[in-house]
Amino acid sequence: LELFQLWTPNLVVTDLSMPNMGGLELCRRLRAISDIPVIVLSVKGEEAIKIEALDAGADDYVTKPFGMGELLARVRATLRRSPALDGEALTILEEGDFRIDLEARHVAVRGQEVHLSPKEFDLLVYFVRHPGKVLPHRRLLSAIWGGNYVEQTEYLRVFIRHLRKKIEPNPAKPRHILTEPWIGYRFDPGQ
Structure with missing residues (x-):
């Protein structure tokens, strides 16, 4: 990896x-x-x-x-x-307010560069690849941290809180990473 x-x-x-x-x-x-x-x-x-x-x-x-x-x-x-292997097709994700360069590990939200930790980056990429879908806690934990972490929902909440502070206009009223009570989260990429 x-x-x-x-x-x-x-x-x-x-x-x-x-x-x-x-x-x-x-x-x-x-x-x-x-x-x-x-x-x-x-x-x-x-x-x-x-x-x-x-x-x-x-x-x-x-x-x-x-x-x-x-x-x-x-x-x-x-x-x-597989999708066309023209380089950018595999390395740039654009969804709504988000532009992610997978190779350079750069993130821009509404045109502004955002600095993320490696796990925050992986978590955001996972959300951007699954817009609008309800993602259960266990699925997110398994995908980002591995099978040994599927019961660590508090661990996930901490990372979500940090990620919201970096990408949300108002982290107290999130627009992008939405909580689905007792289930997980749903990602809304915005415009």
């Missing part, structure tokens, strides 16, 4: 079993900040594992052993289905 912040590849190929972070967690975190295509390679061929990987954000799942020709064909097919 650190490399991803410095360089944006056209596609990610990952294994489920990795030393520092599992492939499922990588899929979730990538999906929270990007639409980059992800192919999972694994010796695990059980249907439940495949479903979990696809639900976590993988675009395809290849079971080992496999032929190199098959993998290359799946890479070509996945890239064909």
Whole structure:
């Protein structure tokens, strides 16, 4: 993920079993900040594992052993289905009052640059990618911090409060990050 912040590849190929972070967690975190295509390679061929990987954000799942020709064909097919790879299409998000440069990690709200912490940035990107949708606490926590944090709703509230102070005209009466009582939050990008 650190490399991803410095360089944006056209596609990610990952294994489920990795030393520092599992492939499922990588899929979730990538999906929270990007639409980059992800192919999972694994010796695990059980249907439940495949479903979990696809639900976590993988675009395809290849079971080992496999032929190199098959993998290359799946890479070509996945890239064909992905948005145009013209650079800006993958690196700039514009939604209402918000403009986010994913590569430079710059955020502008109503034309004014806003400085965010790395987690605030990831949280805002997730909101901007899901405008108007009710996002449950657990989904936000899992997408941004990982599965070990899904019960930490107070943790999320603290970050939401800090983010509102930075992006809302009046944080006491939010226009963009709206609370859905007992459920989560909904993002309204504005104009």
